[in-house]
Amino acid sequence: MLLLAMDTATPAVTVALHDGTAVVAESTRVDARRHGELLLPAVDRVLKEAGTALDAVTGIVVGVGPGPYTGLRVGLVTAAAFSSALGGVPVHGLCTLDGLAYASGIEGPFAVATDARRKEVYWARYDDARTRVTDASVDRPAEIAERLAGLPVVGAGALLYPDAFPDARGPEHQSAGALAALAAERLAAGGGGFLDPQPMYLRRPDAQVPKNYKVVTPQ
Known part of the structure; x- marks a missing residue:
C-alpha cells in the first residue's frame, strides 16, 4: 500500500505519503492564497523525499472539506486527475475536520x-x-x-x-500525514468510513455574479 494524501480545504497546503504502516514523507505550507501554485510542487517534493514515483501510488486520500470554494477545489481536482493518470486508482475522501x-x-x-x-x-x-x-x-x-x-x-x-x-x-493546521494515517487505519479495518471525493461547501461561494449589472446592447 502506498497512499498519496492531500488537503487544501484550509490555509495549509499539505501532502503526505503513507506506506500502510507509517508516514514516509510529508510537506505542509500555510498560505491561504496559493493553493494552486503550491500543491503540485509539494507532491513532487514528497515523492522525491520518499525516493519513489507517482506510478507507485496505490490509492489517493483527499480532504473534502468543509472549506472555502477555490482552495478546496484545488485538492479535489488534483486528486481526480492523479487517479485518472494512474489508471483509476481509488480516491478516498475524508472530512477535513476528521484529520x-x-x-x-x-x-x-x-x-x-x-x-x-x-x-x-x-x-x-x-x-x-x-x-x-x-x-x-x-x-x-x-x-x-x-x-x-x-x-x-x-x-x-x-x-x-x-x-x-x-x-x-492544537494542532492549528491540517496535516496530510494524519489524514493518511486515518485512511490507512480504515482501509486495514475493511475500507469503510470514506466519503465521495466531492466538495463539502456548507454555504455558497464568496464570489458571486452581481445582481444589478449594466447590460449593453447594440443600437
Whole structure:
C-alpha cells in the first residue's frame, strides 16, 4: 500500500505519503492564497523525499472539506486527475475536520473548529480522535459556544475566538500525514468510513455574479 494524501480545504497546503504502516514523507505550507501554485510542487517534493514515483501510488486520500470554494477545489481536482493518470486508482475522501481530530490524539469528547471566514467556523463534535458524532456545520462562534462549553476545541477556528472557545488547543493546521494515517487505519479495518471525493461547501461561494449589472446592447 502506498497512499498519496492531500488537503487544501484550509490555509495549509499539505501532502503526505503513507506506506500502510507509517508516514514516509510529508510537506505542509500555510498560505491561504496559493493553493494552486503550491500543491503540485509539494507532491513532487514528497515523492522525491520518499525516493519513489507517482506510478507507485496505490490509492489517493483527499480532504473534502468543509472549506472555502477555490482552495478546496484545488485538492479535489488534483486528486481526480492523479487517479485518472494512474489508471483509476481509488480516491478516498475524508472530512477535513476528521484529520485534525485524529492528529489531536484526544481520547475524550471534544470538538474541531476551522476558520470559515466571515466571522464563522466550520466545526463538528467528536467522542474521541477517531469518532465524529455530528455532521460538519458552519456557524458563528457565539452561536455554538454554549453547546461546546467545557469541551476542548481543536484547530485554527478555536484559536481565533478564545472568548467562545476558552479551551482552544492544537494542532492549528491540517496535516496530510494524519489524514493518511486515518485512511490507512480504515482501509486495514475493511475500507469503510470514506466519503465521495466531492466538495463539502456548507454555504455558497464568496464570489458571486452581481445582481444589478449594466447590460449593453447594440443600437
